[in-house]
Amino acid sequence: MQCNKKEEEPLNKVNIPEGDGFPMLSEYNFFKGTLHDLIPNEEAGVLPYDLNMPLFSDYAMKQRFIYVPDGNIIPYEEGQTLDLPIGSVLIKHFYYTSTNGTEKYIETRLLIHKAEGWQAETYEWNEEQTDANRNIIGGNRTISAHINGTDQSFNYLIPNVNQCKNCHAFNGKQEPIGPVIENLNKNFSYSSGSANQIATWIAMGILEAPINPSTAHWPSMNESNASTEDKARAYLAVNCSSCHRLEGSAANSGLYLEYANQDSLSLGFWKNPVAAGGGSGGFSYVIKPGYADESILLYRMISDVVNERMPEIGRNLSHDEGIALIREWIDNM
Amino acid sequence: MKFKINYSFVYLLYIVFPLVLISSCKDDAVDEEKVIVIKNSSTAADEAQMAFIEVEEGYTIQFEGGTYDFTNTLSMDGKTNIVIKGAGREVTYLDFSGQTAGGEGVLVTNSSNIRFENLSIIDATGDALKARDCDRISFVGVGTIWSGTPDAGNGAYGLYPVLCTEVYIDNCYAYGASDAGIYVGQSDKVIVKNSLAEGNVAGIEIENTTNADVFDNEATDNTGGILVFDLPGLTQYGSHVRVFNNNVYDNNRANFAPSGNIVGNVPAGTGCMILSTNTVEIFNNSLSENDFAGILVASYLIINDTPNDPNFQPLPYSIFIHDNSHTMTGTISAANQPSLVADIINLLVSNNLDQPNILLDGLILLPTAVCVQEDAGTSFVNMNALNDMSFQSIITDISVHDCTQTPLSAVEFDPF
Structure with a gap:
């Protein structure tokens, strides 16, 4: 019987904390397999994405993921930050190439859309790089990384929750910044192959299909035919x-x-x-x-x-x- | 009872004890029994930041005496009914001289019913204490200090409420700001009183702010003592500002603002200055030994002739200056002054005129835009820039300003 099987294998779903963020990043179940591999748990609705024009953050490399709870859909709205449904999570992972050539994970930031508003959580990766711990007050970290062909050592700020909001503020409330149609309108190399992100989101049913979709997009830094x-x-x-x-x-x-x-x-x-x-x-x-x-x-x-x-x-x-x-x-x- | 707080704990331990000795000055909002004590230890900065994040409504965050070192902005957001207090303005110091991140020392945003009292913020890398988008915020017995000889490397603003309402500043102290020591911008309902501003470029500045009363303050040794400014292109314009019963003396410090900033145009030797604003009453002040001018009324156009803001009214009007006392015995040098100011000084000399008690740049539509009722013998110069931008038709006749304006009403609110 199916119901028996269900009891044996718990449902593979993303976990959203009721109040404060979980102590560890792994508890959200955003990723499958070894956490360090950052393989999105697509079965549970976690999808990787990218932006045409990313925010510069001290040359940190970033991976972005979005989670929209099953059965919810993002209204299609151009020219402004998308209004993600309650329960959605934006995940942004910051890392560098160490001076010895290995990848060094620094932090993974979450924006969780609760009924009472967006909640910012920051997870700082442990020394072993196996998981990341919730960090409220942030702080300065010395980073040694290989950037633009040279080894550099510098002071990196992990923001505290107030500093998250300092940038993520809209009329005094915390809001996402990145997910704008024009900035998302690009191809992404999914595991199934390259496809336009907007088309993919629409096909997946997490983004409303527009009646008159714009082809407008923000250029990337190295887009040769953009002014x-x-x-x-x-x-x-x-x-x-x-x-x-x-x-x-x-x-x-x-x-x-x-x-x-x-x-x-x-x-x-x-x-x-x-x-x-x-x-x-x-x-x-x-x-x-x-x-x-x-x-x-x-x-x-x-x-x-x-x-x-x-x-x-x-x-x-x-x-x-x-x-x-x-x-x-x-x-x- | 003593707790050693490990700052790596996710949850802050609240130390709660009854306060017996402190007399309550506010009993409507803050429960005096709810106190978080930040002990002065090597982990105090993190504990303070944690307290600023996790504090709940009605609590007091109490710093002990001593110097607390910070390397990042200490910030609070979205709180209600919070008192942040030290053991005394010259007892508790929040020291940001080692700051490596953040544009201000202390920052409070999107909050209401907040009071800072009895502590000082020293050597902030940027602004010392900024409050943005706050309603009912008070600063009582708060100091903002940049140590040493004031210079352009100091932060811009000391006390810096902006986009706030019901701002109450009492018994505060500001020293060394490279813009304004006590600055209130784009706010409504403001009281600044009993405070001392010295060694700043601008001692006290009210900018693009409505309904402000500035009284019983001392401003000395600044470039300019008390400024009331309106600038173009901001979220609101100012009006209804009263400056009265202040002691404004010896504001002759060479302007040390980083160039490019508007305040960098303030002449050394300015007592009070009005720029491009309206409905301002300056009265009953003691203005002495401010060697450029006791009171200067000017237009933003003298600095920038294209404000590019169609809604901005650059010519001051409804200015009422009365019953101030003036003393000027010193002289001012054109050296180290902004070039326009040096031109004015040299022109006055060549016209055999002393620096006046009241100086107008002359960019006003009608003489009655500025009404003056001062003692006979109050010296006056109008550079008459409206007729001649090169100041070749200087006016010294004060009689055309012999008019009055309706006295402004007092700013009233119940401060937190």
Whole structure:
């Protein structure tokens, strides 16, 4: 009888904690087999995904997964963060290539959509790299990693829950940032082969099928046929606008960098700084068209001084490729 | 009873004991028996951060005396009815000189009914104590200090409530900020009183804020003593600000703001300064030995002639200056001043004019935009920039400003 078999083998499903996060990452059952292999538990609804334009985080490599509870569907909405159903989880895994060539897992962050709102949890991988422990207060870690062809040692911040929300804020509430249709609209190498992520999600029944689907997508950094302007705006949208928008943590700055913003003052053109302090770098305008190296925006991307650098949290190294992109964009205005 | 708290524990141990000696100044919201004590130990920073995250409504987080070292921002979000207190402004120091992460020393966001009291924050890498999107937030007996000789490497703001309502600042102290020592921005219903700001670029600054009362404060040895500013392109504009009964003296410190910042344009030697705002009343202040001007009224256009904000009104109006006392015996040098300020100083000299008690840049639509009722003999200069941006038609006749405005009503709210 089937019911007998059911009792012997517990249902393979993702576990969501009632209150605080589980002590260990393994308890969620997001992955099958050896946890370190990070093989998504697809049978239970965990799906890997990727973004065209990722957030720069000190050159950390990332793997992303989404879990949408069975029977739920994400409404299709372009131009904004998707409204994921209650019970959904976003999983982001941060790792580096160690100086000895092996992969070093640092942390795995979760955003869990509870009925009362999004809950951020951070898991820090143990020394043995077998599992990750819940970490509330975060902290600084010294990382030695092989980045862009050189060995680098630097200070890496694991954010505390408040620092998670500092970026993941929308009108004071915690919200995801990454899952935007335009940023998800790309091919992904699934175990079954390469396929468009949007089409796959729709086919799987976790994303509503749109009546008039857009083909719009944000470019990737190395997309050869995308304009510098388009890449720069997507870069700023992903790396800055979660705070730099009216609903974000940097609303008081008056600098709003969403992809769709077309207002030149709030985009920073000829805009004097408001509360930049040393972050002004001695310059008077956030963006001085034609003069990237006299623009505060670029200065703060380059600076490694704690109270000058942007983003404020999660960046100790500067992003050479991002700096080159923004420099090219401003210089050619 | 003593607990040794292992900070790696997921759950913080609350140490709860009855407070017998502390007299309650607020009995409506905070249950004085709920106290989390942060002992001064090598793990205190993590314990404090854990307490800031896990504290429940109605609790007090109590720091003992001594110096607590932090390497990351100490932050609180989404809390209600919390008191954070030390053993005294000159007894409990939260020291951020070793900070390696975070844009401010202490940060509280999206919270209501919060009070900081009796502690000091020193050497924050960025801003010292920022409160954003908070309702009913009080700072009582709080110090923000950058040690040593003030310089451009110091953080921008000391006390820094922004996008808040019912902000109460009493008996606080601010030293060394490279922008403003006590700064309130984009907020509504604000009281700043009994506080001392010295050694900052701006002592006290009210910016894009409505309904603020600034009184019984001392501002000295800053570049500018008390500033009321409106800037373009922000979430709101300011108005209805009263600055009264303050002692504003010897604010002659060379401007040390990192260049590019608006405050970097404030002339050394400024007592009170009004920039591009409206409905401001400055009265009963003692303004002495601020060698550039006791009171300066100016427009943002003098700094940036293209604000690019169609809703921004850059010309100040409904400004009422009355019953202040003025003393100016010193002289100011054009050296080390922003270039525009140096030009003004040199022009006054060449016109055989002393630095005035009241100085207008002249970017006002009508003389009655600024009403002045001061003692006879109060010296006055209008640079008349509206007619001549090169200041070649200076006016010294104060009589056209002989008008009054309706006195503003007091800001009233029940502070937390």
